[in-house]
Amino acid sequence: xxxxxxxxxxxxxxxxxxxxxxxxxxxxxxxxxxxxxxxxxxxxxxxxxxxxxxxxxxxxxxxxxxxxxxxxxxxxxxxxxxxxxxxxxxxxxxxxxxxxxxxxxxxxxxxxxxxxxxxxxxxxxxxxxxxxxxxxxxxxxxxxxxxxxxxxxxxxxxxxxxxxxxxxxxxxxxxxxxxxxxxxxxxxxxxxxxxxxxxxxxxxxxxxxxxxxxxxxxxxxxxxxxxxxxx
Amino acid sequence: xxxxxxxxxxxxxxxxxxxxxxxxxxxxxxxxxxxxxxxxxxxxxxxxxxxxxxxxxxxxxxxxxxxxxxxxxxxxxxxxxxxxxxxxxxxxxxxxxxxxxxxxxxxxxxxxxxxxxxxxxxxxxxxxxxxxxxxxxxxxxxxxxxxxxxxxxxxxxxxxxxxxxxxxxxxxxxxxxxxxxxxxxxxxxxxxxxxxxxxxxxxxxxxxxxxxxxxxxxxxxxxxxxxxxxx
Numbered sequence: 137x138x139x140x141x142x143x144x145x146x147x148x149x150x151x152x153x154x155x156x157x158x159x160x161x162x163x164x165x166x167x168x169x170x171x172x173x174x175x176x177x178x179x180x181x182x183x184x185x186x187x188x189x190x191x192x193x194x195x196x197x198x199x200x201x202x203x204x205x206x207x208x209x210x211x212x213x214x215x216x217x218x219x220x221x222x223x224x225x226x227x228x229x230x231x232x233x234x235x236x237x238x239x240x241x242x243x244x245x246x247x248x249x250x251x252x253x254x255x256x257x258x259x260x261x262x263x264x265x266x267x268x269x270x271x272x273x274x275x276x277x278x279x280x281x282x283x284x285x286x287x288x289x290x291x292x293x294x295x296x297x298x299x300x301x302x303x304x305x306x307x308x309x310x311x312x313x314x315x316x317x318x319x320x321x322x323x324x325x326x327x328x329x330x331x332x333x334x335x336x337x338x339x340x341x342x343x344x345x346x347x348x349x350x351x352x353x354x355x356x357x358x359x360x361x362x363x364x365x366x367x
Numbered sequence: 368x369x370x371x372x373x374x375x376x377x378x379x380x381x382x383x384x385x386x387x388x389x390x391x392x393x394x395x396x397x398x399x400x401x402x403x404x405x406x407x408x409x410x411x412x413x414x415x416x417x418x419x420x421x422x423x424x425x426x427x428x429x430x431x432x433x434x435x436x437x438x439x440x441x442x443x444x445x446x447x448x449x450x451x452x453x454x455x456x457x458x459x460x461x462x463x464x465x466x467x468x469x470x471x472x473x474x475x476x477x478x479x480x481x482x483x484x485x486x487x488x489x490x491x492x493x494x495x496x497x498x499x500x501x502x503x504x505x506x507x508x509x510x511x512x513x514x515x516x517x518x519x520x521x522x523x524x525x526x527x528x529x530x531x532x533x534x535x536x537x538x539x540x541x542x543x544x545x546x547x548x549x550x551x552x553x554x555x556x557x558x559x560x561x562x563x564x565x566x567x568x569x570x571x572x573x574x575x576x577x578x579x580x581x582x583x584x585x586x587x588x589x590x591x592x593x594x595x596x597x598x
Contacts, residue, residue: 148379149421151464188453190380190462196453220451220466222419222427231421233382233464235451 149222150232153199154185154272155215156279157208159243159259160296165312166259167276168246169268170207173255176228177269181258183276184208185234200237209254210246213239214295214360218278226271234270238279240295287313291332291361299358300336302350303327332361380453381463384430385416385503386446387510388439390474390490391527396543397490398507399477400499401438404486407459408500412489414507415439416465431468440485441477444470445526445591449509457502465501469510471526518544522563522592530589533571533581534558563592 157168169181186203193199197215204210215237222233246257260266262280267273286292293313297305307323327333334356339349355361388399400412417434424430428446435441446468453464477488491497493511498504517523524544528536538554558564565587570580586592 147418147421149382149419151380151382187378188380188464190378190455194454196451196464199453217450219448220427222430222466223425224421233419233427233466235453235464 150227150230151188152185152227152232152234153188153196153203153237154183154234154270154275155200155204155237155239156183156218156276157239157241157246157257158279158283158296159241159246159257160309160312161243161259163308163312165262165280166243167262167265168241168257169260170255170257172269180269181260181266182269183272188235196235197237199235204239207254208257209249209252210239210241213241213245214358215239216282216292216360218275218282221271221275234275236275236278238282240283240292242296242298244298283313284315289363291355291363294355300338300340300352300354302340302352304350306353326363330361330363332356332363381458381461382419383416383458383463383465384419384427384434384468385414385465385501385506386431386435386468386470387414387449387507388470388472388477388488389510389514389527390472390477390488391540391543392474392490394539394543396493396511397474398493398496399472399488400491401486401488403500411500412491412497413500414503419466427466428468430466435470438486439488440480440483441470441472444472444476445589446470447513447523447591449506449513452502452506465506467506467509469513471514471523473527473529475529514544515546520594522586522594525586526591531567531569531571531583531585533583535581537584557594561592561594563587563594 159166159168170184172178172180172182184203184207186207188196188199193202197217200215204213218236218238220233220235224231226232226234250256262276265273265276283292287310293309294306296309303324307318307320310323311318332355333353336352336354338352340352342349390397390399401415403409403411403413415434415438417438419427419430424433428448431446435444449467449469451464451466455462457463457465481487493507496504496507514523518541524540525537527540534555538549538551542549563586564584567583567585569583571583573580
């Protein structure tokens with residue numbers, strides 16, 4: 137059955153990018169959502185997203201980074217592409233594709249973006265998320281599944297922290313993402329064996345919980361490292 | 368910086384689907400490629416692919432299944448979406464997005480499709496794959512990475528076999544995909560503990576290597592099962 141070739145623009149679906157911003161607030165995972173500033177669904181909480189712009193974007197990740205900069209005043213984030221969602225009814229404007237990304241962002245980075253003019257990020261508990269427009273609920277479910285399934289064998293959770301952190305802070309974020317307590321010495325040993333951390337010269341100041349200054353670390357490379365699964 | 372909304376069709380990228388067909392031939396992983404029947408790159412070996420058709424397809428997986436049926440005479444396959452690739456130069460027709468899928472297909476299913484009129488599938492060693500058009504080499508790399516990384520904790524490799532198989536056949540396909548020999552009794556024990564296999568009433572006939580008929584199994588559910596990683 138030969139079909140006519142639908143390469144003409146009039147037969148093309150709408151192509152968009154949506155980014156699931158995940159942050160850590162008071163030790164708990166939170167979604168960073170914004171209220172939409174235009175129709176459809178104007179005023180509703182939703183993922184940050186926008187169109188792929190062939191005239192501007194070098195690739196799909198460039199679309200995501202442009203949207204994050206324009207609408208969220210966010211640059212230099214760690215981004216991971218999830219999967220694409222598409223169909224006739226997910227967007228009232230027509231048959232559309234959304235290429236979904238996961239962005240892990242420290243809360244301080246979101247607050248700094250707001251001081252540079254970004255509309256407020258509302259931090260929502262993913263387990264108590266209201267019904268969202270489009271299929272954003274489904275996209276968020278895919279993002280959380282990716283984050284949790286990769287946590288145990290990669291440095292992914294570390295991107296929820298700032299550039300420098302103590303080992304107890306890092307352990308805590310892994311525990312939060314994985315939803316399970318980790319053995320302290322096994323966690324330290326695994327990290328040290330993997331050579332993914334570098335000591336930072338400065339130390340974290342003493343606090344009420346921490347009587348002495350603590351050693352600070354950073355990721356040896358600010359890219360995602362997958363742990364050797366056989367370790 | 369407000370941008371005009373590029374929801375008009377003239378500003379939309381081309382949207383396509385490409386499917387990486389992986390099969391097992393004489394115990395080795397092979398790509399199932401076809402020669403393109405139209406421009407661009409007419410006559411060259413490439414992934415099976417085509418346009419997303421908003422007027423026909425209910426979602427992106429439906430696009431992939433329609434293309435597999437039309438161009439490959441293949442139906443009912445296990446499909447897994449990989450990621451999407453996009454940019455101005457991957458397709459000479461213009462800025463394009465390809466949503467990539469992995470399909471695991473027994474060799475007998477490919478040969479049966481050819482008898483129903485599918486153009487020949489050429490089985491190519493992924494380690495000796497010629498330079499392919501578009502960015503199909505990059506898409507194939509993503510497919511093989513997904514297959515290998517999921518092999519050790521899911522039933523994914525089983526889809527390379529027919530609907531019924533012996534335990535040694537199943538172990539062999541895991542070893543091929545993972546590229547490492549597996550311990551016989553540990554493999555059997557893990558499979559039996561996971562309750563993912565059902566015994567089939569028929570038995571596999573004796574062969575030169577196998578003096579007695581062997582028990583045949585099938586997947587308890589013909590869907591992807593992720594093994595409990597803690598086992």
